[in-house]
Amino acid sequence: MIWVLGALSFGALVVGAAGYFLTLHEIDEVFDDSLKQTALLLADRDLATALPSQPAAAVLSPSDTESMLVTIARRLDGTLLFSSQPEVSLRFEAKPGLSVQRQNGTDWDVFTVAQSDRVVQVAQPVEVRREAAAESASQLLMPLTLLVLLIGGLLVVALRRGLRPLGRVNSALRQRNASSLEPLNLDGVPREVLPLVLTLNELFQRLAAAFEAQRSFVANAAHELRSPVTALQLQVQVLERSVDPAEKTEAMAELSAGSARMRHLIEQLLRLSSAAPDTGADPMAVEERVSLAAVVKEVVVRQSIDAERRYIDLGAQAGLELTVSGNAAQLEILLNNLVENALRYAGSGGIVDVIADRFEGLPSLRVVDDGPGVSLADRPRVFERFYRSREAVASAESGSGLGLAIVKAIADRHGAIVSLHTGRDERGLEVRVVFPVA
Ligand SMILES: Nc1ncnc2c1ncn2[C@@H]1O[C@H](COP(=O)(O)OP(=O)(O)OP(=O)(O)O)[C@@H](O)[C@H]1O
Ligand SMILES: [Mg+2]
Incomplete structure (x- = not known):
């Protein structure tokens, strides 16, 4: 509203000022012309007939109280022949045409006509023209001011009406407590909101x-x-x-x-x-170039004792140049959970391979075992928190059912994709984590 009303008021002022100057210009032309006409007429008159009573000026310009015309006639030697307003004394100048004179603090527009026997001057205060221009400009400003006020009033009403639905949405939101999460009512909500x-x-x-x-x-x-x-x-x-x-x-x-x-x-x-990304601390705050080979080595060394205890052949295979961008500690947690699962569920005497290589050109981590695997029905569910397959619950292995949820959360944070496949020799499980291009 402030901007709109400000622009309107500014526009009104510009129109007023333009009106003033244009009118002033026009008035100048008209008044100069009337000065000239009056002077010429007077110069042609036989002043003797006009004198000494109220003279030609009164006849020539009937509105002379308003336009404040002063007419003066002198002989060539300067003696006064006639003055319509004797209290106004203008300098005697024989220079014909338009000029501006300053007398007793007032500026006068003067038109002078020189004849063979006399000089006639017709003068008018400059002020008269300015006042006339100001009057016409103020007449222009009046309706403009009214218009600005009217538009302002309409704007207030329109904005109030228009914003009312927003107020309703606002109060509906304000009345909620933290646990009321049902959707807001869409009835009567305007298109904009x-x-x-x-x-x-x-x-x-x-x-x-x-x-x-x-x-x-x-x-x-x-x-x-x-x-x-x-x-x-x-x-x-x-x-x-x-x-x-x-x-x-x-x-x-x-x-x-x-x-x-x-x-x-x-x-x-x-x-x-x-x-999990829904917690405050951001483990990915520290991002670095992580060598997948280093991650594999770290995890395999950590799990080798457990593998030996279970008579499992734990092998590792890693391309040295493979790196991904991420957090080493988190990637170790990811791989550790996968290797732990493979060792636990593959069963005594099994074979587990941990492989870091390129999969379709992208860096990947794979853990392959030859255990019982995960049934197709269970595959989507094993990533859920606390979910354990029926076989796992029945087995001697204890677990929390959080391992693969952790794997998924860490992979998500790295922009990696985790998928489950059938493992070695058409049995077992292969878990594949494919990272995005570095
Ligand atoms: N290599 C695997 N072979 C067969 N089943 C597996 C394998 N890895 C995971 N599973 C199945 O997926 C389920 C979920 O695994 P997840 O690692 O999430 O939990 P967990 O191993 O039971 O518990 P945690 O890892 O938290 O100790 C397991 O309970 C098991 O049923
Ligand atoms: Mg596990």
Whole structure:
């Protein structure tokens, strides 16, 4: 409104000023002409007949009170023949034509005509012309001011009316608390605001989904933690009551295994929360060039003892020049989870290969085992948090079901794609992580 009204007022002022100067120009021409006509007429008159009573000027220019014409006639030697306003004394000049004279602080436009026997001057204060121009400009400004005021008033009304729906959306939003994420009502929302409201509704939907995911994650985590704690409590009770040393030893072993499971679960939870993008800290803040060979080496060395214990042939194969952009620590967590799975689920005596090479020209990490693999039905589900296949739950291997969720989260952060395939000899599992071009 300020801009529109400002522009209108400025325009009105420009029109007023232009009117003033244009009128001044026109008036100059007209008045100069009338000075000249009056002077010429007077010069031709036989002044003797006109004198001494009120003279030609009154006859010649009837409106002379308004236009303030002063006429003066002198002999060539300067003696006054006649003056329409004796109190006005103009310098006697024989120079014919238009001139401007300053007398007692007033500027006069003067037209002089010289005859053989006398000089006639007709004068008019310059002020008269300015006033006439100002008057006509102010007459122009008046309706313009009214127009600006009218438009201003209409603008206020129109803006109030137009913004009312926005106010409604605003108060609807204000009344919400953090948990009310249902979409905003679209009734009566004007076309201009509709995209904004739709975007807000979409945001609400995503927020609701994120809240729900968060809630179920916490519920699942609590549930997963409860089972090992319950088991620990049971073993502690056994320890307290039992007098049999063999039973005590067994309870101690269970205790230690249970607390190891809990520790693993908590570690996985921490890894997931640091890898998942919906948490505050950004592990990708430190981005570097990571050598895939170094990652493979690190993980294989770390897992070699476990592999030996399970009689698994753990092999590694890595192109030295392969690098990706990302975070080494996170990539090690990713590969470690994959190798851990392969060792656990391949079964005693199996073969596990960890390979870093190019897949269709792109840097990739692959872990191939010859275990039971993952059924086609289970493949999409194993990436869900806390999901474990029925076989895995039934097996002796404990796990939290978070490993592949962590793998997926870290891969997402690196722009990599994780896929599951059948492994070696038409059996087992191959997990393939393909990175984007560096
Ligand atoms: N190499 C594999 N061979 C067969 N099944 C696998 C393999 N890797 C994963 N799975 C299946 O996918 C499920 C999910 O794996 P994930 O790593 O997410 O969880 P987990 O291994 O059970 O627990 P965690 O890794 O958190 O200790 C496993 O429970 C298992 O059923
Ligand atoms: Mg796992």
